[in-house]
Amino acid sequence: MTTVIKAPGEAAAEKSGGDGGRPKGGAKRTSDGMALNVFSHGFLAVWAILIVLPLFWLTLGSFKTDSQIGGSALSWPSNWNFDAFGRAWEKGIGDYFANTLIVMVFSVPLTMLLGSMAAYVLARYPFKGNRIIYYFFVSGAMFPVFLALVPLFFMVKRLDMLNSYQGLILVYVAYSMPFTVFFMHSFFRTLPTAVHEAAVIDGASDTRIFFQVMLPMAKPGLISVGIFNVLGQWNQYILPSVLMQPQSGSDPERYMLTQGLIQLQYQMGYETDLPVLFAGVTLAMIPMLVVYLSFQRQIQAGLTSATLK
Secondary structure, rough: OOOOOOOHHHHHHHHHOOOOOOOOOOHHHHHHHHHHHHHHHHHHHHHHHHHHHHHHHHHOOOOOOOHHHHHOOOOOOOOOOOOHHHHHHHHHHHHHHHHHHHHHHHHHHHHHHHHHHHHHHHOOOOOOOOOHHHHHHHOOOOOOOOHHHHHHHHHHHHHOOOOHHHHHHHHHHHHHHHHHHHHHHHHHHHHHHHEEEEEEHOOOOHHHHHHHHHHHHHHHHHHHHHHHHHHHHOOOHHHHHOOOOOOOOOOOOOOOOOHHHHHHHHOOOOOOOOHHHHHHHHHHHHHHHHHHHHOOOHHHHHHHHHHHH
């Protein structure tokens, strides 16, 4: 009896049908993947152009005159003049910036603290009614804010907090809680249980475990959801328009930045001063661009870490 010893390549070729182990249809899958990549990258390029061009036109308009704005949309300014920014600041943009920062200095940290605490308890501590409370939070993100404007207005009015920083802070926190709880709940569930159990064995209290162990481990998720809350509250227009209107002649104006941009348009009357309006929008846009560009890597890490663990 003769035993034929074959090389590994020959054996693999026979087993795979003589094609060297290469899977059938590989070339077709490669071409399909390339076509998908071309389509996806092309779509992203078109989407980027649709976003960048209006911002570019808006920024250029703040350096132009009214006649130049009415001319070619993307033409360069004849003179790079910063007077429009000074006029926009004098017409109240500085006050609107200050009002918005005062509210967000309190609303964003409160949202992060309360939302993280609620998400942590719902994610790590099973108890009766846990899922009901979780779905109650999540359901808040399913209803548009327009449905709650009327009851919200009367509720804040009964608390005597219309046109007050405190009232808007509380509303911003409540408005941002559903998404914060939903996002952080998923993130806390991905954290290793062994670390939590080790802290319990060492005798750490629940409060200490949360603030000194689990919360630092959730830093990528906190940064991501924090940036989303900053963007959402900075660009919010409906809520301050309803809740931050002067209630009497002696009541001071506490307009937020989005309201202030509308006020710039109203102050023009029949006069046309589009560079001032463009400069105001540019000033409102710059801080958010800086924040996003500075933390874009952390945002991507926070969004992907939950799926990679």
